[in-house]
Amino acid sequence: MRFLRVWPFHTPTALLLGLALGLAACERTSTPSDPAENGDVSRLARVSVMLTDAPGEVAEAWVKFDAIYLQREDGDDDMGSGPQAGREMLLEDPTVWINLMELTAGQVEELVSGATVPNGFYAQLRFVITRAVLVTAANNPGPEAFATSDVSSDDLAELNTLRDPEPPLDPTGLLHCPSCSRSGLKLNFRDGGLEVTGETLVLADFDVTQSFGHEAGRSGRWVMHPVINAMVMGDGSGSIAGAVSLGQDVSLPEMCGDQAITLADFVPLAESGGMQWSGQVEPSQQDPTVGSYEIANLPPADDYMLGFLDEIEFANGDELNFTADIFDADANEITDAVEVMADATFEANYVITSAECIP
Numbered sequence: 001m002r003f004l005r006v007w008p009f010h011t012p013t014a015l016l017l018g019l020a021l022g023l024a025a026c027e028r029t030s031t032p033s034d035p036a037e038n039g040d041v042s043r044l045a046r047v048s049v050m051l052t053d054a055p056g057e058v059a060e061a062w063v064k065f066d067a068i069y070l071q072r073e074d075g076d077d078d079m080g081s082g083p084q085a086g087r088e089m090l091l092e093d094p095t096v097w098i099n100l101m102e103l104t105a106g107q108v109e110e111l112v113s114g115a116t117v118p119n120g121f122y123a124q125l126r127f128v129i130t131r132a133v134l135v136t137a138a139n140n141p142g143p144e145a146f147a148t149s150d151v152s153s154d155d156l157a158e159l160n161t162l163r164d165p166e167p168p169l170d171p172t173g174l175l176h177c178p179s180c181s182r183s184g185l186k187l188n189f190r191d192g193g194l195e196v197t198g199e200t201l202v203l204a205d206f207d208v209t210q211s212f213g214h215e216a217g218r219s220g221r222w223v224m225h226p227v228i229n230a231m232v233m234g235d236g237s238g239s240i241a242g243a244v245s246l247g248q249d250v251s252l253p254e255m256c257g258d259q260a261i262t263l264a265d266f267v268p269l270a271e272s273g274g275m276q277w278s279g280q281v282e283p284s285q286q287d288p289t290v291g292s293y294e295i296a297n298l299p300p301a302d303d304y305m306l307g308f309l310d311e312i313e314f315a316n317g318d319e320l321n322f323t324a325d326i327f328d329a330d331a332n333e334i335t336d337a338v339e340v341m342a343d344a345t346f347e348a349n350y351v352i353t354s355a356e357c358i359p
Helices: 153-163
Strands: 015-017 044-054 060-064 067-071 087-091 116-118 120-122 124-128 131-135 145-147 173-176 194-196 199-207 212-215 222-224 228-232 238-246 268-272 275-278 290-298 301-308 311-313 319-327 338-340 345-347 349-358
Touching: 087 116, 124 199, 131 153, 131 173, 131 222, 194 228, 238 268, 238 338, 268 290, 275 290, 301 319, 338 345
Parallel strands: 044 199, 145 173, 173 222, 238 345, 238 349
Antiparallel strands: 015 044, 044 116, 060 131, 067 087, 067 124, 120 194, 131 145, 199 228, 212 222, 238 290, 268 275, 268 301, 301 338, 311 319, 319 349
């Protein structure tokens, strides 16, 4: 399925939501032999989960987490039926509404605290999200609020209480989520799963930029296809950051998709282990031809491939195309994989060599 990339609103970088899941006092649907019941506390582990929100291009993105669980087996069984051996329920009562676009600059929201799970290897960490509301910018054509079909009037009343004194939302558009099944969204791990022993900290990256967009061929309908990556934070995290500038004799189109175009429409990308992260460019207030970006919370690795979103399609059919070169701190062109180390920033600077709007 193809999605239209629509950029009605630019958010700050480094959106952060904390999930500090201690994973205790959870009801287990597994374990023929539970070490806690046998008094063997040495076989128990403590786990925390942090959720970071990569920058997105919508005004508000509200979600409720209905359930979070660890799964030992690599299966897709439904929450309501089928075998559930090896499943460790971490969150069974829905959270309050959380606006992914609001939590910035290291703010943390605790969802579950003080739980324990048996030591061992878990193939999956899954988030169940069936209720979400998307709010677009005022200049976006069509309805300004979209909701999944499971959002009830009580849900909206709760959401509008949180948004007060903003005008209440009455979604008139459908936010479709084909991958939001009751079995939950599988978080991708670089190593194919999660080894839980002792104190374990997991960082989950909810990439809003890649998770929301218009569906091609269906005017006015928005689609939510959550992209959530995960990493174990045992050795800390690193980042990729640098400058974005226009090359010599290169200029941005003034308009595309009935919107003014700036450097913020350029999206740097980093990919490693089958997972992809994106960054948000902040144009300089003094010089709109230059800007800066950061892709934060990256697991240390030596195989990061750098790139960018080279084609953006708008709801009216316009396409914004970019080409660019990437250079390191010594002005050497980057063509191979780069290394990101813990507690360090790799410098990568983008020079845009062309930018064209194709009607």
